Amino acid sequence: MHDGETEPIPRVTDRHRHPTDRDEPDEPPAKVGHGHGHTPSPPASRRVRVVLAALLVPFALAAVVGTVLLFPFGGDADAKEPAGTPVDGVVTAVRTGPCSGDVQVGDQPGGADCLVVTVRMTDGAAPNQEIRTVVPLEPSTPRFAVDDEVVLAYGGGNPTDGGSYQLVDFQRDIPLALLAGLFAIVVLVLGRWQGLKALVALGLSFAVLALFVLPAIVAGENPLLVAVFGAGLIMFAVLYLTHGLTARTSTAVLGTMVSLALIGVLGALWAAFAKLTGLDDDTATLVGLLNNPIDTRGLLLAGVVIGALGVLDDVTVTQTSAVWELRAANPTLSRLELYTSALRIGRDHVASAVNTLVMAYAGAALPLLLYSSISGVGLGNILGSQVIAQEIVRTLVGSIGLVAAVPITTFLAATVATTEPAPVGRGARLSRGSPRTA
DSSP states (O other): OOTTOOOOOOOOOTOOOOOOOOTTTTGGGGGGOOSSOOOOOOOOOOOHHHHHHHHHHHHHHHHHHHHHHHTTTSSSSSSSSSSSSSEEEEEEEEEEOOOTTTTOTTTOTTSSEEEEEEEEEESSSSSTTTEEEEEEEEEESOOOTTTOEEEEEEEEEOOOGGGGGEEEEOOOOHHHHHHHHHHHHHHHHHHHHHHHHHHHHHHHHHIIIIIIHHHHHHHTTOHHHHHHHHHHHHHHHHHHHHOSSHHHHHHHHHHHHHHHHHHHHHHHHHHHTOOOOOOHHHHHHHHBBBBOOOOOOHHHHHHHHHHHHHHHHHHHHHHHHHHHHHHHOOTTTOOHHHHHHHHHHHHHHHHHHHEEEEEEEETTTTHHHHHHHHSOOOHHHHHHHHHHHHHHHHHHHHHHHHHHHHHHHHHHHHHHHHHHHHOOOGGGGGSSSOOOOO
16 A cells, blocks of 8 residues: 555455444444344334325225214114024934924935934023934935034924924034134234234224124125125224324225225126126025015125125235335335335245135035036036126236236335335345345
């Protein structure tokens, strides 16, 4: 080195840094960090908070007002009495015997064997009384055994006469309660405080469905409007309760809302274009029980909106978190670089999420698919039938909204994240002289 010349100082990495070395004088403070643990992003700027509030508060208020206007304050649903009153019982004896009365199998009047089940009732009009009920022995008949806890349907008449009852199902309260408890334990053990918030949010979702969505539809309100307002309540309550009142959560809410609106519009267009009525067997039974008219196509669209909401929450929250984590790892990423990097993550996520959505619908409709496959009609007729076609529309419309949620949410998150102050923390060591992370 010659006199009067200054040799450039080589950049050093953490591996070669001497304990007495210091950062360069012109190193910005925001790019200094130790890279240990998780450093939360700084609070959103006032400008970001104002913009997000201006976008979301009107829709939150609309969800609340719409719920109040559509809420069925009239009391009980206006519906016909069900075919039978449920009565719990325990099987005490099972044997095969001749069918009697009108209970016959096939074309053999009176000569075919049936299942004669003796049940001791544990509630209802005649508790602790035993009755005998006859069940045809067919391939679809459940196999009952002694000590099985069952449900009878009491149709009126003499409460001690077996002819007044029909054996309809098994009791499943205890298995379902144990499974729910196991689920809660797993969520709490792995999620801890976040898991507790998730369970509370799940309870709120069920409360909105049970206390508002279902009663409002039964009362005769438009099913699609009810589903939209109900989904809005669930979206705002669940996301903010689970993930906190932050700019990150608000961005996920905004992405979910836009994607859900897209699903609703596409669902309405394709339901009309394909002339879907929504009248499957279950819906026809519901229409027969209700005294109020019900829009069955709207009921189909309501199912599309509510069914897509849970999957959308997963995608939008994941994409928003990916953008914020990339921003924290490398604060120098531009908005476009942040968007493209997070979008690459989203492509992997959406590929698996779409498959999950399709498999979920296929699994639920598996008996119907099996029946269609052996019906002997052509594939086109099977796919074009009302029951199958509405599941196809439900699946594909939900999948389109799911795919669209990735670029929509990623763009919104990249815009908000790059508007906020650059986070100080673990990503500082990447801000200079190190390759950017995709």
